[in-house]
Every structure is written in C-alpha cells, then in structure tokens.
Amino acid sequence: MNWAQGIALFIALIFVGLLGRGIRRRQLSLIRGLVFATIATAAGIYAWVPHILELLDRIPYLTRIRLLMGLISFVVFFVTIESIRRNLIEERYALLWVLTSILLLLCAIFVRVLDFFCHLLGMQYVTFVVTVIFTFLLLLCFHFSAEFSRLVSDRTKLAQRIGLLQARVEQLERKLETIELKRTQLKGAAGELDPLATDNTVIRKQQDIMATRSEKLDSMP
C-alpha cells in the first residue's frame, strides 16, 4: 500500500463516518448524503484497487465523456426537482434548468443524432456539446439580466410609493390631531357650532360666538 492509497482510505473512512453520523442523528439531507456516499465509494475503490485509473484509461474516451455527461445531467435534474419541491426556485425558472439537464442527457445518449450536427457545423462531439451548453448558459444569463432590470425598476416604484404614502399618512395624522384639538376647545358649544371646522376664520367666528355667549351669561342677574 503506497501513500496515495493511504490518503484515499483515510478520506473514504472520514466520509463513511460523516454519513453514519448523519444517518444516526437523522439530520442528513438527501443531496449531501449522496455526495458523501459518492466520495466515500470513489475513494474506497481507489484504495482497494489502485490500478483502477489504468483500467479506466482503457475505456474509450467518448464513453467516459458520455458517462460524465449523463452524471451531470442527472445531478442538474435532481437538484432542480429538489429545489422546486423545497420552494427554493419558481417553476418558470426551473423549467430552463430541467431543459438543460434533458438536453445534456440527450447529448449523452444519442451520439449518432448529434453526429449530424457535428458534421454540419464542422465540430467534434465534445466541442459541440460545450457550444450548446455555453449558448444555453448565455441565454440564461440574459434572461436573468432582463429579470434583474425589471425587479430594480419595480423596487424603485415600490420605494417611491411607500415614501409617498408614509408622507401622506403623517400629514393626515397631523390634520387629525389639529381637528381633535379644536374639537375639545369647542366642547360645550357642539349644538350649533361645527366642531370639524378647519378654516381659521370659521373657528375665530365660533370662538367669538362663545365669548359673547359667556358674556351674556355673566351679565345675567
């Protein structure tokens, strides 16, 4: 056993331990569990059969790329579906990602179909796949830029509306306070006077009426 194998075994044991602890405490998410299990398995296999890399080398490169593509598409698909289930992303954005994963999977499975496009555009299989992915991501980025601009403009409108409404509420509160104040001042004369008057001249007139009335009251025998 050489040092590389030793390190691999160590890593495998650590991840098996993490996996075991998570399962025992029931606080391991499915995605994390799968990642741990994959790392532990890969490291374990390497520690057990160190010439696995040479064995892998004998498999044609196209097959390996297809396997990798299949794996990536599976991961993208799985993560997307999980994110939708946990309400992390909305369906309309998720749809793009689901499409990405399906496209990747199709690229991995139907190599012959893609051959047509490869010959048409003069590209190798891998280059073509990368081009497709790149184009797709570019579109996705553009989509996000557009969404972002829309959100910023919406945010500005919301902030403006909130500010205006708050200013209005404060003005109305102040008005209400003055009205309440005047109403208490005019208490006792409610029968014929308007307690809701806000006009200063009207209020002065009312105060005059009250004053003359109290004078009359005073002068009465």
Next chain:
Amino acid sequence: MEANRSAFDNSISPPSWADMVVIIPAFNEEPNVGVVVRAVAQNVPGAEIVVINDGSKDNTAEVAKSSGATVIDLPCNVGVGGAVQAGFLYAISRRARLVVRVDADGQHPPEEVPALMRAAMENEEDLIVGSRFLSENGYLSSAGRLAGIRLLSLFMSLICRSKVTDPTSGCWAIKRPLLDVFARDYPSDYPEPEALALMRRRGYSFREIPIVFRPRQAGSSSISKWDALFHAAKIMLSLVVDRVRYIDHSLDRPKMLERMRREAASDGAVGYNISRKV
C-alpha cells in the same frame, strides 16, 4: 422683486409661492440638509419644501423634518433619479404648478431659487436650468471635472440641438406638462443629462440662466475629480443609447398639452400651468 411681480399678474391665474414645491433629494446629507431647508424656506416663504431621503444611513430624515420640510422617506436607496421622481410624484399629488429641484449639499444657493421660479414664470420654456458657467464668478470645479463637463456640454449641445453649458446641473425649475412626463418616465443612471436629451426628443424646450454655485458645505461629492473624464464618457455612451431607445410618444409636448387642457376643462382645476403663448 416688486417689478417682477407684475409679470406674474399677466399670466392666466396669478401664482403664489404656495403653488410651488421645492424638492431636495438627499442621501447621507445630515450636516447640510437642515441649513439648506431653512435657507430655502427663508427665500421662498410659503412654498412647500420636500426632502426625499433616499435611504440614508444617517439622520437626514429627522434633521429635515425638524427644520420644517415635508419628508418622503424612501425605504431603500433607489438612486438620485428615483428619489427626484418620487418628489415629482408628490408635487403632482399636491397639484403644484412649478417644481424647483435643488441639491441637499448646499452647492445650489437657496437665494437663487426665487430667480429660477421667476424665470420659469416669465419664459415659455418648460424647464429652466441654473447654469454655473453662464455667470462670471463663483465656484466652478476642479480642472479635471471642468474638462469632463466641457466635453459633455459640446456633445449635449449637438444632441439637444440647443446650447447646453451645464449638462450636469441639478438646479432646475420644471413646469407642468413636463412635470407629468418626468413623473412617468425619468432616467435613473445619469438623470440630469439624460432627462434633458429625452425631453428634447419629446419636443420640450429649456432655457439656461446664470447661477452662482458654491462649494459643498460638508462631506464629499459622489464623483471624485480623477474619474471625471471617464464619467463624462459613460454619460455620453448612455446618451447615445437613449438616442436609439424606443420612447413613448404619447408623452410628446403637443399631446400632453392637449391632455392637460382636457383635464382642466373637465374638473375645473386651476392648478395647471399652461404657458401664455401656447
């Protein structure tokens, strides 16, 4: 002052300062905003002064409120364009006939506000711009910024087909049909030059009057002097983009005037400021 009042009396309905709103966008201007608000209130007694607090981190809103201004407190920072637009929306809700916009940093001298208003009432242009380069003296700018502004002025004059000497000045008086346009559609990146170019495309006109600027009272400008030229280049780029952008032609001047006339006829409102010659 008294001599100029007679010019007011000739208009459709004589205005008073009470028909006017002074809007002051402020972002982290706690040390300046109180002084500016009080000085403006002294110069235009009766006009409503509105400070738009653009999500400041300091006590801008409280200081403005205690100096007697109406405060529109935006919950987050939306940029000077969005803040000014909030002021326009408020002015329209108060049926203001004229809006003056000054900066909260004290560079626009408050004693010039009546001059702006008078110029707006006496001339038929929709927008009066206070230009620091039309006056003989006063604070101008650092050399780097001056070069940037000169370059931009030349470009703006070509785009607007009308002489612009101070394209980044925010010392404005805006009249009614244009006010409605700005409340609906106001640029956010470089509001002043972009708005000037856009309003020219929609058939509105402006006039520049000399204003003596002062250096900032406290704090520092949002643009450092070193990247003034770069800044000018960015503004020119966005002006070019604005030039090719689709715009809503229902906001063009003749259509807006027609709409305002119809509204004024239908609800008998007096708060509309239609220029005498139109």
